[in-house]
């Protein structure tokens with residue numbers, strides 16, 4: 208029996224007398240053989256328990272600080288503080304594994320305290336990420352001018368996802384001047400190296416203001432062309448197809464690609480679009496820094512995409528001259544648009560940038576402009592066609608619109624040109640659009656300030672140079688904020704009318720009735736004529752700045768959002784008014800692997816059938 212204690216004595220300094228009385232006790236209770244087993248279990252357990260002590264202590268301390276941070280603030284005494292660290296067991300690792308491999312659950316748990324969304328600090332491999340949630344605090348992030356820079360995450364994505372070289376990234380990383388026209392006063396970055404600002408302002412010009420109409424019209428016209436040439440019988444009979452998302456990729460994806468980047472890119476590399484979707488599926492693995500030897504195929508796809516862009520740029524450099532610019536003053540058949548042409552010039556003036564660097568930057572731009580707008584349009588259309596009542600209600604408002612011919616695409620151009628405006632103002636379609644993005648947009652929006660600590664909502668501090676992330680999923684699923692009509696329409700399901708406000712129904716609207724007016728004030732209804740069009744209900748996202756955030760927010764919000772909205776409305780209305788679609792796959796599951804990287808897509812192919820609506824021409828005249 209003495210041998211039972213041989214190892215034990217090293218760690219636990221019992222006296223010999225204590226050991227022998229303990230051995231005797233065990234033997235008398237369990238008999239010699241069981242006592243021996245128990246003692247050997249004990250031998251092993253004690254060192255393990257001792258090993259765990261520092262972890263348990265660390266956890267306990269972090270937990271106490273965590274709980275204390277969320278006590279109601281005493282405005283007299285409490286100074287703004289950093290959000291607390293989310294408790295974790297292993298000190299260096301922190302929440303790294305869950306962040307990389309179980310993002311949804313980590314976000315669900317970490318951003319909630321006592322039922323409310325709260326800001327929290329994640330410790331990840333000795334670094335820290337500040338997850339900022341809660342409508343009030345998120346709205347405060349968008350308002351802070353000095354917190355307007357997403358350059359940290361863009362540098363990360365340019366390197367690890369889009370393949371930019373370290374040499375070219377240096378200037379991106381060194382740019383601490385912010386995205387605003389006026390640089391941060393403490394920044395010494397030379398004007399030509401303000402890569403955050405110069406790229407963002409170029410995008411704002413291209414996809415807002417006057418650039419919006421030209422880029423939208425091109426893409427919309429190409430979608431009409433693609434659909435009219437698609438393999439859908441001209442005699443109005445049905446044709447069955449295997450995959451609704453693939454259909455959107457081929458029709459809408461191709462239209463956006465060609466509309467924004469011109470016909471040369473897809474002509475020189477006919478498989479570009481297929482490769483782009485393959486690459487899109489692999490982006491989570493790139494973002495997790497998976498090495499080449501573990502996913503050779505995905506790296507080869509990325510290499511092919513970079514090659515294709517290289518070939519396109521070379522061809523455009525050799526072939527373009529000013530006379531190639533089309534009548535809209537924007538498009539040309541080589542570069543595609545004024546934005547792409549001037550982006551070349553601006554980026555080449557930035558230190559460390561060369562043709563190779565722009566190839567990687569353009570892969571990022573093309574990915575951003577195609578891979579969200581296509582699944583979002585598809586999901587909107589899918590929801591409409593899965594619900595006959597919804598389809599018919601929408602058609603009753605939209606069937607007057609004719610989306611063929613030039614006039615149809617002009618926004619507010621007089622005569623028949625306001626069809627686009629009619630579409631954009633349709634309350635039910637607007638609600639379907641907003642609900643689709645609420646339900647399916649899952650992105651991390653990232654900000655940081657290189658020069659100073661920033662206080663948010665008077666209570667929380669984001670230290671300088673720290674990464675702040677806002678997760679759209681956490682905000683879009685906030686049960687304390689969004690209206691579920693007493694649980695009848697849970698937040699993980701689609702409710703077409705969630706964003707409609709009925710002035711006569713206090714329970715209607717996107718936000719719960721018990722949210723205090725300091726957090727949300729129901730907007731007043733628009734003029735009576737507009738109300739009549741929406742059968743008494745109106746659509747508004749006013750007051751939702753910190754809660755409905757599919758495009759991020761503030762000055763650095765997605766520069767393509769107005770363009771994206773128009774394309775989604777246009778594609779959805781075109782499919783609704785000019786075609787009949789029947790979704791044949793009953794249960795459509797979404798792919799959850801891309802959490803944090805954009806719009807969800809269906810996991811498996813969605814079978815459907817489609818036909819042209821030949822007899823619908825009720826209003827060939829302009830509205």
Ligand code: HEM
Pocket residue numbers: 357406407410414572575576577579580583648650652653757758759760763764765766767768770771806
């Ligand atoms: C449903 C469609 C789309 C969604 C949900 C979406 C969402 C987002 C989000 C969340 C961001 C980060 C914004 C922030 O930091 O606050 C972003 C950035 C960006 N988006 Fe979009 N986007 C969409 C469509 C587009 C389109 C169509 C384009 C191009 C035409 C585009 C181009 C970009 C670019 C270039 C950035 C980087 C921002 C910059 O450099 O300033 N996006 N987008």
